[in-house]
Structures are given as structure tokens and as C-alpha cells.
Amino acid sequence: MSALETETGAVVAERTVHLTREALVRYAGASGDFNPIHYRDDVAARVGLPGVLAHGMLTMGLAVETLVPWLGDAGRIAEYGVRFTRPVVVDAADGADVHVVATVVAASDGFAQIDLTVTQGDTTVLGKARVRVRTD
Amino acid sequence: MPVDPELVGRPFPRTEPYLVGREKVREFARAVFASDPSHTDPAAARALGYPDVVAPPTFAMVVQDLTLQQLLAAPDTGIVLERLIHAEQRFRYTRPIVAGDELTAQLSITGLRPFGKGAMVTSEAEITDAAGAHVVTATSVLLVGGEDA
Numbered sequence: 001m002s003a004l005e006t007e008t009g010a011v012v013a014e015r016t017v018h019l020t021r022e023a024l025v026r027y028a029g030a031s032g033d034f035n036p037i038h039y040r041d042d043v044a045a046r047v048g049l050p051g052v053l054a055h056g057m058l059t060m061g062l063a064v065e066t067l068v069p070w071l072g073d074a075g076r077i078a079e080y081g082v083r084f085t086r087p088v089v090v091d092a093a094d095g096a097d098v099h100v101v102a103t104v105v106a107a108s109d110g111f112a113q114i115d116l117t118v119t120q121g122d123t124t125v126l127g128k129a130r131v132r133v134r135t136d
Numbered sequence: 137m138p139v140d141p142e143l144v145g146r147p148f149p150r151t152e153p154y155l156v157g158r159e160k161v162r163e164f165a166r167a168v169f170a171s172d173p174s175h176t177d178p179a180a181a182r183a184l185g186y187p188d189v190v191a192p193p194t195f196a197m198v199v200q201d202l203t204l205q206q207l208l209a210a211p212d213t214g215i216v217l218e219r220l221i222h223a224e225q226r227f228r229y230t231r232p233i234v235a236g237d238e239l240t241a242q243l244s245i246t247g248l249r250p251f252g253k254g255a256m257v258t259s260e261a262e263i264t265d266a267a268g269a270h271v272v273t274a275t276s277v278l279l280v281g282g283e284d285a
Contacts (some may be wrong), residue, residue: 061168
């Protein structure tokens with residue numbers, strides 16, 4: 001496989017994913033996480049949430065998948081970590097848009113560090129979202 | 137009940153084998169809006185040198201979840217689902233998970249410190265294949281609320 005071009009500061013991947021309640025139910029089924037705060041307004045309200053929330057692991061999963069086509073091989077990913085800083089509220093009618101930007105922040109010795117900026121509107125929803133990838 | 141201070145080092149059995157199915161990988165890939173053909177097309181995966189479709193990176197959570205279920209089911213841990221917040225998640229990969237893998241996970245609690253009225257618990261799952269080779273280590277940092285939280 002050819003080496004990746006990893007110029008520091010370069011945005012290497014970017015996309016907006018539109019989440020709907022259907023997307024949350026689909027992720028619940030695929031992952032096995034059936035916590036009702038991810039599809040029931042009444043339960044979300046009862047536990048004091050601002051609304052039905054996307055699974056943090058759905059946001060984490062779609063964020064890194066933004067990067068995989070550029071990598072060309074998911075096997076290049078050596079490490080991936082995030083902090084769940086703010087929940088993504090998914091409106092029943094309007095859904096929610098999650099925007100992902102992947103930027104190279106460092107590269108050396110066959111590895112690059114790529115930061116993922118993951119936002120809903122002006123709010124950053126994942127903190128310290130970092131991917132360490134093999135570049136050789 | 138507060139979180140058991142002896143939880144670090146408590147022994148847990150390895151999970152039962154989880155057989156990764158091709159259709160499960162495709163289903164998960166669609167759920168995380170994955171567009172790369174290696175997740176859905178066996179020929180695309182084989183072109184990269186993998187025996188079958190490649191699971192998205194966070195699919196490891198499905199296997200790690202078996203260990204979190206162990207933790208929640210264990211007696212006298214002081215950890216209950218209703219007072220749990222998933223604060224951080226990390227994965228460290230030796231190789232990606234692929235369809236056909238038979239995976240087991242070894243749970244260990246590697247960190248525990250007081251946090252407000254509750255505790256911050258680091259739960260690690262070392263996931264290995266049928267040959268016993270390391271595939272991925274999945275680490276969750278969990279905030280466990282106190283009684284009044």
C-alpha cells in the first residue's frame with residue numbers, strides 16, 4: 001500500500017451526517033444498546049435530558065468513518081479515543097446534523113495523529129477525538 | 137452502596153466466544169454511516185488482504201459490551217446502570233476485526249478514583265481471536281454517580 005500524504009494542518013476528510021430517530025433505532029439494533037433515552041421522549045424527559053439523545057458510540061463511530069475512505073484501509077488505525085463532552089439531541093421531526101472535520105495535527109516515524117472536530121451547530125460534542133494512524 | 141474500592145484487580149472470567157458475522161458487520165457499517173466498500177464488499181476487503189469484510193473501528197464496542205454486562209451483573213460492585221455515564225472511550229488496535237473472527241474479551245478494572253459523590257471507573261476489555269492473538273483493547277471511562285446524584 002502506498003504511504004499516506006500527511007501534511008500537518010491539512011484537512012483530509014470532512015462530512016455532515018444527518019441523524020434522524022430512524023438512525024438511532026438502527027444503531028440501537030446494530031449495536032445492541034437499547035437504552036430508551038435514545039428513542040423515547042417520555043423516558044428522556046423523566047431522567048431530565050433535554051431530549052432524545054444519539055448514542056455517544058454512534059457519534060464516535062460515524063466520526064471515525066469519515067476518515068476511513070481517505071485512509072483506504074481501516075487497518076491503518078492504531079488508536080482512537082474520544083471524550084463524550086456534550087450530547088447530540090435528535091429532534092423527532094427535524095433530526096440533527098453532525099459535522100465532522102478530520103485534520104492532521106502531527107506526523108512522524110510512520111504514524112500520524114489526526115484530530116476529529118465533531119460539532120452540532122456551534123457545539124462541540126466530542127472532545128479530544130484523536131486517531132493515531134499508520135502512514136507507511 | 138459506594139463503588140467497591142477493591143474492584144481494581146477483581147478477577148473476571150473471559151467472555152464466551154463472539155462469532156463476527158458478515159451481515160452483522162454490514163448492518164453495523166450502515167448504522168454508523170460507513171461508506172468504505174471494505175465494510176460491505178468481501179472482494180474489496182480481500183483486495184486489502186483481509187479474509188472477509190472489515191468491521192468499522194467502533195464495532196469492538198459490541199464485544200466490549202459483553203464485559204460491561206459482566207461488570208453490571210457482578211455482585212457488590214456498587215455500579216448500577218441507572219447512575220452510569222459513559223465519559224470516555226478508547227480503542228487500541230493490533231488489527232481490525234473481520235467477519236469470521238471468533239473473539240473473546242477479558243475484563244479488568246484498571247482505574248478507580250473518587251469523583252464528586254461517586255467514582256470514576258476505568259473498565260478495560262482485552263479482545264483476542266480464536267488463536268489467542270490480540271486484536272483490540274477497548275477502554276471505557278465510566279462516571280458512577282453517588283447516591284444523591
